[in-house]
Amino acid sequence: MTDNxxxxxxxxxxxxxxxxxNLLAKMRLVEELVHRQGGPRxxxxxxxxxxxNLAELQRKLEDLHPADVAYILEALPLNERLLVWDxxxxxxxxxxxxxxxxxxxxxxxxTMDKAxxxxxxxxxxxxxxxxxxxxxxxxxxQELLTTLDSQKRARLQSxxxxxEDTVGALMDYEMVTIRADVTxxxxxxxLRRLGELPDQLDKLFVVDEDVLIGVLPLKRLLTSDPEAxxxxxxxxxxxxFHPEDEAHEAAQAFERYDLVMAPVVDMAGRLIGRLTxxxxxxxxxxxxxxxxxxMAGLKEEEDLFATVWRAAKNRWMWLAINLCTAFVASRxxxxxxxxxxxxxxxAALMPIIAGIGGNSGNQTITLIIRGLALGHITPVNARRLxxxxxxxxxxxxxxxxxxxxxxAWLLYDNPALGGVMALAMLLNLLVAALAGIFIPMTLERIKxxxxxxxxxxxxxVTDSMGFFIFLGLATLLxx
Amino acid sequence: MTDNxxxxxxxxxxxxxxxxxNLLAKMRLVEELVHRQGGPRxxxxxxxxxxxNLAELQRKLEDLHPADVAYILEALPLNERLLVWDxxxxxxxxxxxxxxxxxxxxxxxxTMDKAxxxxxxxxxxxxxxxxxxxxxxxxxxQELLTTLDSQKRARLQSxxxxxEDTVGALMDYEMVTIRADVTxxxxxxxLRRLGELPDQLDKLFVVDEDVLIGVLPLKRLLTSDPEAxxxxxxxxxxxxFHPEDEAHEAAQAFERYDLVMAPVVDMAGRLIGRLTxxxxxxxxxxxxxxxxxxMAGLKEEEDLFATVWRAAKNRWMWLAINLCTAFVASRxxxxxxxxxxxxxxxAALMPIIAGIGGNSGNQTITLIIRGLALGHITPVNARRLxxxxxxxxxxxxxxxxxxxxxxAWLLYDNPALGGVMALAMLLNLLVAALAGIFIPMTLERIKxxxxxxxxxxxxxVTDSMGFFIFLGLATLLxx
Numbered sequence: 001m002t003d004n005x006x007x008x009x010x011x012x013x014x015x016x017x018x019x020x021x022n023l024l025a026k027m028r029l030v031e032e033l034v035h036r037q038g039g040p041r042x043x044x045x046x047x048x049x050x051x052x053n054l055a056e057l058q059r060k061l062e063d064l065h066p067a068d069v070a071y072i073l074e075a076l077p078l079n080e081r082l083l084v085w086d087x088x089x090x091x092x093x094x095x096x097x098x099x100x101x102x103x104x105x106x107x108x109x110x111t112m113d114k115a116x117x118x119x120x121x122x123x124x125x126x127x128x129x130x131x132x133x134x135x136x137x138x139x140x141x142q143e144l145l146t147t148l149d150s151q152k153r154a155r156l157q158s159x160x161x162x163x164e165d166t167v168g169a170l171m172d173y174e175m176v177t178i179r180a181d182v183t184x185x186x187x188x189x190x191l192r193r194l195g196e197l198p199d200q201l202d203k204l205f206v207v208d209e210d211v212l213i214g215v216l217p218l219k220r221l222l223t224s225d226p227e228a229x230x231x232x233x234x235x236x237x238x239x240x241f242h243p244e245d246e247a248h249e250a251a252q253a254f255e256r257y258d259l260v261m262a263p264v265v266d267m268a269g270r271l272i273g274r275l276t277x278x279x280x281x282x283x284x285x286x287x288x289x290x291x292x293x294x295m296a297g298l299k300e301e302e303d304l305f306a307t308v309w310r311a312a313k314n315r316w317m318w319l320a321i322n323l324c325t326a327f328v329a330s331r332x333x334x335x336x337x338x339x340x341x342x343x344x345x346x347a348a349l350m351p352i353i354a355g356i357g358g359n360s361g362n363q364t365i366t367l368i369i370r371g372l373a374l375g376h377i378t379p380v381n382a383r384r385l386x387x388x389x390x391x392x393x394x395x396x397x398x399x400x401x402x403x404x405x406x407x408a409w410l411l412y413d414n415p416a417l418g419g420v421m422a423l424a425m426l427l428n429l430l431v432a433a434l435a436g437i438f439i440p441m442t443l444e445r446i447k448x449x450x451x452x453x454x455x456x457x458x459x460x461v462t463d464s465m466g467f468f469i470f471l472g473l474a475t476l477l478x479x
Numbered sequence: 480m481t482d483n484x485x486x487x488x489x490x491x492x493x494x495x496x497x498x499x500x501n502l503l504a505k506m507r508l509v510e511e512l513v514h515r516q517g518g519p520r521x522x523x524x525x526x527x528x529x530x531x532n533l534a535e536l537q538r539k540l541e542d543l544h545p546a547d548v549a550y551i552l553e554a555l556p557l558n559e560r561l562l563v564w565d566x567x568x569x570x571x572x573x574x575x576x577x578x579x580x581x582x583x584x585x586x587x588x589x590t591m592d593k594a595x596x597x598x599x600x601x602x603x604x605x606x607x608x609x610x611x612x613x614x615x616x617x618x619x620x621q622e623l624l625t626t627l628d629s630q631k632r633a634r635l636q637s638x639x640x641x642x643e644d645t646v647g648a649l650m651d652y653e654m655v656t657i658r659a660d661v662t663x664x665x666x667x668x669x670l671r672r673l674g675e676l677p678d679q680l681d682k683l684f685v686v687d688e689d690v691l692i693g694v695l696p697l698k699r700l701l702t703s704d705p706e707a708x709x710x711x712x713x714x715x716x717x718x719x720f721h722p723e724d725e726a727h728e729a730a731q732a733f734e735r736y737d738l739v740m741a742p743v744v745d746m747a748g749r750l751i752g753r754l755t756x757x758x759x760x761x762x763x764x765x766x767x768x769x770x771x772x773x774m775a776g777l778k779e780e781e782d783l784f785a786t787v788w789r790a791a792k793n794r795w796m797w798l799a800i801n802l803c804t805a806f807v808a809s810r811x812x813x814x815x816x817x818x819x820x821x822x823x824x825x826a827a828l829m830p831i832i833a834g835i836g837g838n839s840g841n842q843t844i845t846l847i848i849r850g851l852a853l854g855h856i857t858p859v860n861a862r863r864l865x866x867x868x869x870x871x872x873x874x875x876x877x878x879x880x881x882x883x884x885x886x887a888w889l890l891y892d893n894p895a896l897g898g899v900m901a902l903a904m905l906l907n908l909l910v911a912a913l914a915g916i917f918i919p920m921t922l923e924r925i926k927x928x929x930x931x932x933x934x935x936x937x938x939x940v941t942d943s944m945g946f947f948i949f950l951g952l953a954t955l956l957x958x
Contacts, residue, residue, distance in 0.1 A: 013854060014854055014857070017854075017857060018857065018859075021857065021859045021860075025859075065735070065736065067735040067736060068735070071735075071853075071854070071855075074853070074855055075854070075855040075856075075857065075860065076860070077860060077863050099735075188701065191701045191702055192701065192702055192703075192704075194702060195702055196698075196702060197698040197701065197702060199698075199737060200737065200739060201698065202681060202739070218697055218701070219675075219676040219678075219680065221701075222667065222670045222671065222676065222697065222700075222701075223670055223671055223673060223674055223675060223676060224671075225671075254760070255757075255760055255761065255764060256544070256546040256547070256550075256578075257544065257546060258678060258679065258757035260679060260681070260739055260756065277739065277756050277760070278734075278737035280760075281733070281734055281756070281759075281760060281763065282734065284760065284763060284764065284767075285734060285763065288763075288767035289849065291771070292770070292771070292774075292845060292849070293845060293849075295771075296841050296842055296844075296845035297838055297841065297842050298842055298845065298846070302846055304846065304850050304855055304856070304864065305860075305863065305864075305867065306867075308867060308870035308871050308874055309874075311867065311871045312871050312874045312875055312878075315839070315842050315871070315875070316875075318838065318842075319835065319838060319839060319842075319875065319879060322834065322835060322838045323831070323835060323879060323882065323883070326830060326831040326834045326835060327831065327886065329830055329831075329834075330827050330828060330830060330831050331827070333826055333827040333830070334824075334827040334890075337823035337824065337826070337827060338823070340819065340823040340826045340827075341820060341823045344816035344817070344819040344820045344826075345813070345816065346826075347812055347816070347819045347823075347825075347826035347829075348809050348810070348812040348813040348816060349809060350826075351805060351808055351809060351812070351830065351833070351942070351946075352802070352805040352806065352808075352809050354830070355801065355805045355808075355942075356798065356801060356802060356805060359776055359797065359798060359801045360794070360798060362775050362776065363775055363776050363777055363794050363797075363798075365775075366771060366772060366775035366777065367777070367781055367783065370768065370771070370772075371783045374550075374553070375492060375493055375496075375550070375554070376550075376553055376554040376783055377554075377783070378493070378496060378497065378500070378554065380497075380500045380504075381500075381554065381555070381556060381784075384556050384784065385783065385784075388784065388785070388787060388790065391787035391790075392787050392790045392791050392794070395787055395788075395791045396791055396794070396795075396798065399791075400798060400802060403802065404802070407806065411813075463830070463834075467830075
């Protein structure tokens with residue numbers, strides 16, 4: 001809380017970014033001038049203007065909150081990013097690495113040697129080290145483990161042992177515990193002796209030999225009679241988590257019950273750590289982002305200024321999968337090439353059937369994915385959902401099917417073609433509705449994330465089936 | 480915090496839902512039995528088993544936290560939802576209405592008369608009334624305004640006057656203020672006299688005649704010398720917001736600086752209210768959801784058990800827009816019907832060009848939308864982004880273009896067709912990259928949300944241009 005926080009709004013942040021960019025542009029200009037005069041690199045470093053610019057940039061960076069430096073690093077192309085990174089004071093490296101996105105962190109860590117990485121990591125808490133551990137070289141982690149004291153080492157190892165997306169991977173160890181048999185007066189004196197309290201601390205954990213028996217909200221501590229005992233004032237009925245619990249369920253509990261922090265206990269009820277709202281908010285943001293990225297067919301978060309090669313690799317998996325499904329759909333059309341030769345209008349009309357089917361199915365699949373994530377879909381109500389979606393598809397099929405049917409009829413002056421168009425639309429919307437329900441529900445049942453890849457599968461079904469239904473009906477009824 | 484919170488995990492929640500569903504199923508069974516025996520509705524109500532089931536259901540609901548009742552209401556189909564809603568004690572109506580989603584709230588409010596709505600609203604704070612005001616009938620709001628005292632009325636009117644997505648619409652008025660010239664001892668005694676503190680309160684606001692001059696974090700209040708003055712211990716450099724600030728920028732500040740609550744002040748620095756992390760988390764969740772829904776082509780959040788008619792209306796706008804774009808793409812193909820008649824293979828291959836272009840463009844557009852939302856894209860670095868995306872598109876075009884070229888060559892034993900396929904793929908990927916950058920950036924520049932509709936525009940461009948490039952090249956080079 002003692003960091004500089006004047007610069008809270010996005011506008012201010014963008015001003016800072018622009019100032020840094022302007023300084024960097026000035027420095028580029030000086031560099032070019034020196035080069036044009038034929039001077040060697042040495043001249044540049046000795047150039048007074050260059051030195052002044054560097055100093056100004058450094059001062060600017062020192063004034064900023066680590067999260068704001070992280071923002072600027074993320075918004076700069078690689079070469080300028082590394083220049084700025086070099087200017088950041090070494091003792092701030094750790095907290096800034098913690099704030100940047102995974103892909104940008106990778107680009108920064110690549111430029112640091114082992115000693116720098118060790119120094120950065122040692123400035124962090126164990127749960128924070130765990131957050132960046134995935135990006136640290138193996139030998140740095142090993143060395144780090146030998147330098148930590150035994151409690152911290154055990155904590156780091158246990159945090160690293162929990163899978164991503166569990167409470168164990170998100171929790172930290174900064175908590176304040178107290179016994180139940182003391183008075184609030186004693187508790188207050190104890191806190192004053194501690195001198196400093198962790199961030200996001202809104203309650204003390206009441207323990208009996210490591211076992212959590214309740215919590216004492218600071219609110220109650222502040223408003224109750226100081227003579228009362230902790231036992232009399234504490235809350236026993238408390239939301240708590242196990243480290244193995246899934247992070248998204250914990251996040252839902254935080255949202256549902258408006259929590260700021262909650263204890264994490266083992267199966268025997270012993271207190272292990274705490275989960276705080278800031279870790280939960282980061283988790284919510286990251287999982288919303290990764291849903292969006294994976295639905296768009298990106299393997300992982302991508303640095304906006306990644307090299308062409310890295311960016312292309314990030315996108316290949318889904319493009320390759322899409323290419324395969326497109327090939328299959330193409331072969332479905334290939335099977336009807338004879339019909340298309342006789343009536344080329346079919347080729348012009350078929351993408352409408354496939355496209356609207358895909359769009360309509362995507363609407364259904366999105367609602368189902370969301371309903372699954374919120375736990376609203378159960379075996380008992382699934383049947384009703386199917387009936388509703390079939391109802392919507394039928395209604396849409398009649399309305400939009402008629403529209404496209406009339407369009408085809410008028411355009412090609414062929415009422416039978418219009419009829420085939422309308423019927424194919426209705427059928428493909430029904431296919432889309434069923435695929436939109438059953439694809440995510442099946443992925444969920446086989447314990448896969450229904451958000452990833454279900455859209456690709458859906459489009460595959462609506463394209464292939466759309467072409468097959470339309471061209472098949474046309475071949476049967478028109479030719 | 481005194482609510483029942485034993486049921487925190489998703490598993491527990493689903494157990495509650497299943498229990499409610501089982502009770503409802505039992506009640507349906509009894510109902511059917513009574514009807515089969517030819518008894519009138521009256522018999523059912525007088526049936527002992529039915530009464531017992533109702534009582535058990537009511538007990539079950541009384542034990543649950545309002546957020547959990549909301550979850551169950553959302554997961555139940557309309558008729559059962561309304562039965563459960565009837566059983567909920569009237570004094571809990573308000574807090575449950577606050578927790579359910581907009582669309583479900585609408586379905587519940589429709590069944591309530593004016594007196595019930597007024598009673599429910601009166602049990603809420605003014606900022607909470609504002610949250611549900613959009614769904615309340617106009618005459619209820621009017622009557623409510625007359626029953627509130629003048630301070631509350633002024634607050635409700637001012638909260639209602641702020642647009643959605645501003646800090647003013649999210650803030651509440653539950654804060655504790657203190658003067659700077661008293662000692663911490665006095666502050667502690669003042670809090671004890673208050674007896675109860677608002678939720679999510681982690682700091683007191685220090686004011687000088689309504690003007691915010693600093694904050695006193697509870698952490699500091701608890702750990703500092705009680706003899707010290709508030710002025711000596713308070714923090715002056717504090718993140719604060721104006722009610723006109725955009726909610727998404729406030730949310731980013733909460734994430735960036737790990738805030739639990741922050742003061743809201745007017746332009747003169749006078750304290751108006753506070754923004755808390757629970758409101759911010761709800762906002763983050765809702766805007767992530769609404770991005771996902773609008774990208775999938777749904778006008779608004781949809782009740783999972785909406786009627787077919789309502790659901791269809793929610794989906795029509797985007798289906799209609801898609802239909803128009805599909806018509807245009809269809810006319811592009813129509814212009815080349817002569818070519819297709821001569822070489823039906825073109826019809827089978829063209830969806831591959833359009834499809835991969837769409838997928839690749841969607842990857843680009845997603846990264847750009849995200850970069851814009853995070854403020855990483857500025858006029859200075861936009862040029863580099865364009866170069867990078869053109870690089871990726873060229874690389875992908877060469878790799879995947881060759882792959883589909885060879886595929887077409889082998890399949891149709893026609894090397895020239897393979898060449899056209901490869902070239903068209905490369906060109907359409909370039910079109911997709913440029914469209915993926917410029918569509919969201921243009922929407923942003925004209926102050927529209929780049930997430931809404933940009934995907935539809937993109938697919939329109941990649942489809943139409945894909946068909947045009949491929950069929951055009953084929954007509955020029957092959958026929």
